[in-house]
Amino acid sequence: MHISDIRSTRATSLRREGSLTTIVTGGAGFLGSSLCRALVDGGHRVICIDSLITGRLSNIADLLASKNFRFIEHDVIDVLDPGVIDEPVQRIYNLACPASPNKYQANPVHTLKTSVIGSINMLEMAREKGARILQASTSEVYGDPKVSPQTESYFGNVNTIGPRSCYDEGKRAAESLFHDYNVQYGVETKIARIFNTYGPGMDRDDGRVVSNFIVQALEGRDLTVYGNGTQTRSFCYVGDMIVGLVRLMESAPGLTQPVNLGNPDEFTVLELAQQVLGKVRTTSKIVFTDLPIDDPCQRKPDISTANRILKWSPKTSLDEGLDLSVAFFSGEVAGLPVANTAVV
Ligand code: NAD
Ligand code: UDP
Numbered sequence: 001m002h003i004s005d006i007r008s009t010r011a012t013s014l015r016r017e018g019s020l021t022t023i024v025t026g027g028a029g030f031l032g033s034s035l036c037r038a039l040v041d042g043g044h045r046v047i048c049i050d051s052l053i054t055g056r057l058s059n060i061a062d063l064l065a066s067k068n069f070r071f072i073e074h075d076v077i078d079v080l081d082p083g084v085i086d087e088p089v090q091r092i093y094n095l096a097c098p099a100s101p102n103k104y105q106a107n108p109v110h111t112l113k114t115s116v117i118g119s120i121n122m123l124e125m126a127r128e129k130g131a132r133i134l135q136a137s138t139s140e141v142y143g144d145p146k147v148s149p150q151t152e153s154y155f156g157n158v159n160t161i162g163p164r165s166c167y168d169e170g171k172r173a174a175e176s177l178f179h180d181y182n183v184q185y186g187v188e189t190k191i192a193r194i195f196n197t198y199g200p201g202m203d204r205d206d207g208r209v210v211s212n213f214i215v216q217a218l219e220g221r222d223l224t225v226y227g228n229g230t231q232t233r234s235f236c237y238v239g240d241m242i243v244g245l246v247r248l249m250e251s252a253p254g255l256t257q258p259v260n261l262g263n264p265d266e267f268t269v270l271e272l273a274q275q276v277l278g279k280v281r282t283t284s285k286i287v288f289t290d291l292p293i294d295d296p297c298q299r300k301p302d303i304s305t306a307n308r309i310l311k312w313s314p315k316t317s318l319d320e321g322l323d324l325s326v327a328f329f330s331g332e333v334a335g336l337p338v339a340n341t342a343v344v
Contacts, residue, residue, distance in 0.1 A: 021045040021088060023131075025076050025122060026095030028055030030202045031136070031194075031241065035093060036060060038242050040068050047085060051075040053110075054098045059201060076118035077110070080125070091249060092133040094122045097171075099138075101164065101292065102207040108166035115170030116177070123181045123189075132188040134249045135178045137258060139195040139299055140168045149302040152193065152258050162294040175258060182256050190248050190255065195262025195301045199238035199321055200328035210235065213273055214326055217280035218333045227291030229270030232298045236263035237316035237324070247310040255309060262301035263314040275318065279326050 022039055026032040027048030032055065036046045045068045048060060052073060063069040074080055076096045097114045098104040104111040119135065126133035142150045143158030158168045181187040198210035206212075216223050244261040267275075273286050306312045316324075 019043050019045065020090040021047065022091040022093065023047045023049060023085070023089055023122075023125070024093045024095060025049045025118070026055065026097065026136070027093075028052055028057060028060050028071070029095065030059075030099070030206070031197060031238065031245075032093075032095045033059035033063075034201050034238050034242050035095070035245060036063055036069065038246065040066055044068065046070070047072065047089070049074050049076065049080070050096065054100070054103050054203070054206075056203065076121055077113045079121055082128070085125075089125075089129040089131045092122055092126050092129075092131050093136070093245065093249065094119060094133060094174075095136040096122075097136070097167075099167075100207040101167070104167045105163050108163075111166040112170040115167075115174045119174040119177050123177060123187060126187050126189075127181065127185050132190070132249065132253075133178070134190040134192060134245065135174055136245075137175050137191050137193045138167070138171050139193055139260070139262065139301065140164065140296075141172050141175065141193060141258075142296075142299075143168055144294060144296040145298065148298050149264060149300040150260065151302040152260055152305055159294050163292070164294050179256070188253050188256075190251070191258040192245055192248050193258050193260045193262075193301075194241065194245075195236055195260065195299060196233045197236045197238055197241045197262070199325050201238060202325075204329060204332050209233070209269060209272065210322075210325060211329065213276040214280070214322070214329045215333060217276050217282045217284045218326075218329055220283050222285050222287040223273045223276065225269055225273050225286055225288050226295065227269075228288060229273065229286075230268050230297075231291070231295060232266045232268050232300065233272070234263050234266045234300045235272070235318050235321070236261070236314050237321035240314035240316050244306060244310065244312045244314075247312050248306075251310060259305050259310070260301040260303050261306055261312070262303060263316075263318075264301055264303055265318060266298070266300040267318065272318075275322060276326075279322055 028050035142156040178189040182189040202211045
């Protein structure tokens with residue numbers, strides 16, 4: 001099960017290095033807050049940098065009391081005064097960027113600046129601190145892929161001027177920057193291409209498909225399938241993703257090429273809606289609405305690189321992960337304080 005796997009990851013790859021000071025940008029968001037929690041829980045010091053544009057302080061409320069956790073409210077497109085972090089830093093996870101299509105499309109220029117200028121600022125910090133830095137890239141660098149499953153060697157099929165371009169092209173430019181900082185300045189870089197990840201800790205109003213469907217079902221509203229629902233996604237549980245990110249960060253310095261992280265089990269969006277309806281006692285039905293422009297038709301990672309080099313593969317099935325997510329969102333919808341137990 002994923003929980004013991006996370007514990008063994010901490011025990012092997014993290015503790016072997018001793019206690020590390022790690023910056024997590026975007027640490028108040030969905031993935032970032034789970035990552036911060038896993039690192040603090042593993043005995044590390046974490047400095048979370050977040051502008052709270054899509055993140056929430058409530059995601060890290062439990063961590064704020066820890067002496068090993070520090071929160072800095074800051075937008076990564078602005079240069080951070082060097083005096084603000086006047087201690088050695090060994091690791092930087094660069095997760096800052098809205099990830100839900102409706103959130104990253106709300107201010108596309110800011111989204112692009114976040115990936116491009118924000119990455120430059122964090123790469124400069126890595127260079128100055130001598131820290132290793134990991135970029136949270138995305139399956140969106142493949143755009144609407146013409147090959148399936150997507151291998152890391154596939155260059156992608158991306159529109160430069162569509163509604164998703166601010167995200168896709170920003171993330172592609174960030175990958176190039178990470179590569180160039182490695183080649184030109186010797187910064188130790190890692191690039192994780194993250195495929196659709198879901199689970200406890202997501203904002204109920206995030207807008208992505210898993211949280212939308214579960215919250216709609218719990219509230220008795222109809223599930224909004226965009227298009228005819230035949231488009232596919234491969235959904236990875238958050239606990240598995242955090243293990244993969246840490247394992248990539250702690251891999252040999254020579255591993256600088258992008259690595260796909262995701263669950264290769266592929267489902268249509270309609271199948272996902274049906275699975276959610278099978279788990280929630282509800283009067284909700286499925287309704288079909290317009291498919292957004294440039295919505296990718298299929299998405300399925302080839303994870304043989306992660307498998308071979310990181311010895312990583314996801315352990316949590318969609319069935320299990322949806323149960324854990326329904327439990328989490330049930331508490332959220334009922335207005336109960338819900339502990340995020342995704343990775344602890
Ligand atoms: P999220 O929106 O929940 O978290 C993003 C966090 O970054 C938020 O806390 C937000 O406030 C912060 N942020 C955004 N712009 C910022 C800026 N300019 N300065 C400082 N902080 C900023 O999204 P998430 O799902 O947790 O995604 C985290 C990262 O992983 C993102 O970079 C995203 O592109 C990447 N990713 C996620 C998925 C996924 O399925 N969850 C898939 C592919 C890639
Ligand atoms: N989707 C949907 N209904 C929703 C939200 C999303 O049918 O309420 C679809 C969306 O069109 C896409 C898939 O679900 O085909 C995944 O969307 P999401 O926003 O979660 O992430 P994406 O993979 O598009 O970045």
